[in-house]
Ligand code: SF4
């Protein structure tokens with residue numbers, strides 16, 4: 001991206017803080033350097049202790065969980081619907097913490 005005058009300090013040496021307009025929907029966010037779920041070469045969730053369960057009845061389709069998941073493992077499954085790729089979810093709980101309607105519950109992952 002080309003730097004314009006208003007993106008730099010008066011002496012032109014430093015970037016200045018930019019306003020980030022409020023967005024209402026995922027479609028209004030700029031495309032970032034992200035990948036779809038499952039982009040990692042190997043399954044990396046073997047050490048997870050908890051896993052998120054999404055209650056689709058409660059979900060309002062805001063896609064906040066989709067945006068905040070640090071591993072990009074929540075994906076859209078249709079209009080107002082999301083799912084978790086458990087092969088890559090590390091069970092951090094960020095999605096559950098950020099869900100505005102508490103549609104995500106972290107439960108103990110019972111694997112052998
Ligand atoms: S628990 Fe963490 S890694 Fe798993 S889906 Fe939620 S935010 Fe992503």
Ligand code: SF4
Pocket residue numbers: 054058059060061062063064065066082098099100101102103104
């Ligand atoms: S943050 Fe909650 S309400 Fe929003 S899409 Fe995810 S599960 Fe649904």
